[in-house]
Amino acid sequence: MNFEISKRGNPHFSKIHPFLADLIKEVAEDPWEDYPEGSSRLLPPPGTDEELLMDWADHVQPDLRRRFQEDRLLVSHDIGTMKLGKGKHPVWSLEIPEDHVDAWLTTLNALRLAIVTEHGFSEEQLAHKTTPDLSTLHGIALLKVNFYAFLQECLLQGMELGSGHEIGGDINGDALNSD
Amino acid sequence: MMMTHPDLLESPETDLSISLDTPWLVVVHNDPVNLMSYVSMVFRRVFGWSRERSEHHMMEVHTQGRSVVWSGGREKAELYVQQLHSFLLLATMERSTH
Numbered sequence: 001m002n003f004e005i006s007k008r009g010n011p012h013f014s015k016i017h018p019f020l021a022d023l024i025k026e027v028a029e030d031p032w033e034d035y036p037e038g039s040s041r042l043l044p045p046p047g048t049d050e051e052l053l054m055d056w057a058d059h060v061q062p063d064l065r066r067r068f069q070e071d072r073l074l075v076s077h078d079i080g081t082m083k084l085g086k087g088k089h090p091v092w093s094l095e096i097p098e099d100h101v102d103a104w105l106t107t108l109n110a111l112r113l114a115i116v117t118e119h120g121f122s123e124e125q126l127a128h129k130t131t132p133d134l135s136t137l138h139g140i141a142l143l144k145v146n147f148y149a150f151l152q153e154c155l156l157q158g159m160e161l162g163s164g165h166e167i168g169g170d171i172n173g174d175a176l177n178s179d
Numbered sequence: 180m181m182m183t184h185p186d187l188l189e190s191p192e193t194d195l196s197i198s199l200d201t202p203w204l205v206v207v208h209n210d211p212v213n214l215m216s217y218v219s220m221v222f223r224r225v226f227g228w229s230r231e232r233s234e235h236h237m238m239e240v241h242t243q244g245r246s247v248v249w250s251g252g253r254e255k256a257e258l259y260v261q262q263l264h265s266f267l268l269l270a271t272m273e274r275s276t277h
Contacts (some may be wrong), residue, residue: 046260047271060261067265109217109267116212123211149214156216 003154009098011158013151016092021082023147024094027107028076030069031114038118042068042110068110071103078104101155108148108155115141201274203256205249208269209240221266222248225259250275 001020006012016024032039043061046052082094096104116126119141125132128146132139207218215237222233226248239246248270249259256272263270 042267044264044269045271046257046264047273049272052257052272060257060264064261064264105217106265106267109213113210113212113267126211145212152214152217156214156220159220 003158005158005161006095011096011098011101011104011155012093013095013154014091014093016082016094018090018092020147021092023144024082024092024151025079026144027104027111027148027151028072028079029111030072031110032065035114035118038114038116041113041117068106071106072110074100074103075107096155101159105152105155108152112145112148112152115145121145202250203253203272204247204275205256205259205263206271206273207236207240207246207248207263208271209244210269213268215241217266218268221263221268225262225266 001016002014004012004014013024031042043064046056046060078094078096078100082092084090084092115121119138121142125142126145132142132146134140134143218240219230219233219237222228222236223230226233228236236246236248249256253272260270260272
C-alpha cells in the first residue's frame with residue numbers, strides 16, 4: 001500500500017490490498033450503533049460544574065454529535081469513490097479531496113476511540129507491545145485501531161509535506177509508531 | 180459583649196473567597212489513543228500556536244497526564260473546550276485555584 005499527495009494536492013492511497021480495502025470501507029461505520037458502550041468516550045463531560053454539565057448536555061453535545069455524523073457521511077461518500085484496478089490480483093486506490101482531510105481525521109479518531117473504549121484495550125496493547133490474536137474479534141479490533149492510526153499518520157504527514165511526496169506504505173513501518 | 184447584627188452575618192451569596200475574576204482553566208488530559216502528531220495539530224489549529232509550543236504542551240499531556248492550555252473568562256473557556264471536543268481531545272474546564 002502506498003500513500004502520496006497527488007499533484008492536485010489530494011491524499012492518495014494506492015495499491016491497497018482487498019483485505020485493507022475492506023477495513024477502509026468500515027471507517028464509515030456509525031460508532032454509536034456499532035460500539036454503543038465505546039461511543040460514550042466521544043462526548044466526554046467538560047468538567048464538574050453542574051450548570052455547565054446541563055448546558056453541555058442540552059446544547060453542545062447534540063451539536064458535536066451532529067458534526068461527527070456529517071464528517072462520517074463525507075467519509076462514506078469518499079469511500080464510495082474507491083477504484084478497483086484490473087489484472088490478476090487487482091488492488092484498490094482511494095483519492096481523498098484535500099478539503100475532506102479533517103473529516104477523515106475526526107472520523108478515524110472517533111472510530112479508534114470507540115473501539116478501544118468498547119474493548120478495553122490497555123496502553124501496552126496500544127503501544128504494539130503485544131501481538132493481536134487475529135483469530136478473535138478482540139484481536140481484529142486491535143488490528144483495526146492500529147491500521148486506522150496508520151491512515152491518520154499518513155494524512156497528518158501529508159498535511160505537513162504537501163504535494164508530490166510519497167510516504168512509505170509498509171504498514172509495519174514507522175508510520176504506525178505514535179511515539 | 181457585642182451583639183452581631185444578623186445582616187452582617189456572612190452568607191454563601193456574599194462569600195468573597197470565590198472572586199468573580201477567578202479565571203477558568205482549560206485542561207487537556209491524556210488519552211493514549213490520540214496520536215501525538217494529531218494532538219499537536221489540534222493545538223496549532225485551535226490556539227494558533229507555533230509548532231514548538233504545540234509540541235511542548237502535547238508532551239506535557241503525554242508525560243504528566245494533563246496540560247493547562249488556556250486560562251481566562253468562562254465563555255471563552257467553554258468555546259475552547261467545545262473546539263477541543265470537536266477534535267475528540269479529552270478537555271475540561273475548571274476554576275483556577277490561584
